[in-house]
Amino acid sequence: MARLTFLGAAQTVTGSQYLLEAGGERLLVDSGMFQGEKELRLRNWAEPEFDPAKVDAMVLTHTHLDHIGRVPRLVKQGFRGPVYCTPATRELAEVLLLDAAHLQQEDAAYLNRKGLTRHSPALPLFEETDVNEAMALFRPVPLGRPQEVNDTFSFTYRDAGHLLGAASAEVRVLEDGRETRVFFSGDVGRFDAVLTKDPELALESDYLVVESTYGNRTHPAIPVLDQLEGVLKRTFARGGVLLIPAFAVGRAQQMIYLMDQLVTEGRVRAFPIHVDSPMAIDATRIYAAHPEGSKVSLNNIGGRSLLHGKWVHLHRTRAESEALNTMKGPAVIISSSGMLAGGRILHHCRVRLPHPENTLLITGFQAAGTLGRALLDGAHVVRIHKGDVAVLAEVRDLKGLSGHADAGEMMRWLSAVRAAPKAVFVTHGEAEAAAALAARIARERGFEARVPAHGDRVDLTPGEPGRPDPEVP
């Protein structure tokens, strides 16, 4: 009998990792990094609950670090199988993982240099060489094409509409001639979102593993452009700088696109946009190279590339980044990481937060325990690099730009599932959000919905024998 073990993103939003075992074979779906609370982050350092050398393959849903960030370490620990992902995910993953390796190496070096660590020396989770070894195992698989892993496992990717290359994975487990279908949602995007396409609806399966980041919330319907226009005008009237922490992949491109729209529509006078993130620059190049993945081509808006627009300035080196410290408004700085969990944005926060003319604009989900969450919760003083930083700048939350479906959209995503699955496992949400979505699925659809805990293991009973093959689009 197949078994499914929840090794991450159980009652939390990070660290996605699911282990499927059947017929003596093992398959991991996602292997993400834990982020946020220290107790969670320590799990990144823990020995895996399985022998990485005995895992046959990995299937990654998308490129966010909380879905792929443990891959290089697993390779270092002996994993040698193929790592399946979509073609765009492969390109983006290389950029993201290399950046993560550099950030960890830089942060460790900074802590060691300043004597700010109790560990001597502080170490990165993985390094550039680990990433290069991992990337050699990546195998791109396009959306909609069934992929055989071995005699036991096969899978098909479906567009999850979450960001470029993001997919849900329909995994089929064949054991003793009987098939069990397990549908992993990955991160499900929004309907009618900026740039990204609508998610493909969930398919009927024996089991569903469903994300619940916003399982207890409804995204407000305030138009994003109106909110952004207000924030820009207020900040610029004060002569301030608008600081935007943004995930380099997806969110940074959306923000450049939205600001370009405001200027094009004549709602805001042109202003310099400083993209202070080598990763965001690389990611935008990949976005432009995969026009099929977006609703609009980033590379051809008004006949020019957004990235090379007259007002967009790109900053790759550390010196270029530091030169921004003395810059006066009006101007925008886009930098990562999106949850203020590390990276150059921390230096900009240290410089900009103590001044009331500036604005910090949060543009995405902030996990509990992150600096972004503390700022959103109204902290007057925050700790950055072990120093106190006063928060006098305006802190705002740009609503409606989330890459995740809200509770109602998750129900819409499930609407094509007619026959009740044997169970729906609600994951990738903080405990309350997961419980709320599970309750709603049970109430509105009558499906058995559970919220697994970290380490939970369930036996999966196979579907009916002789069921016809799923349709290939």
Ligand SMILES: [Zn+2]
């Ligand atoms: Zn994601």
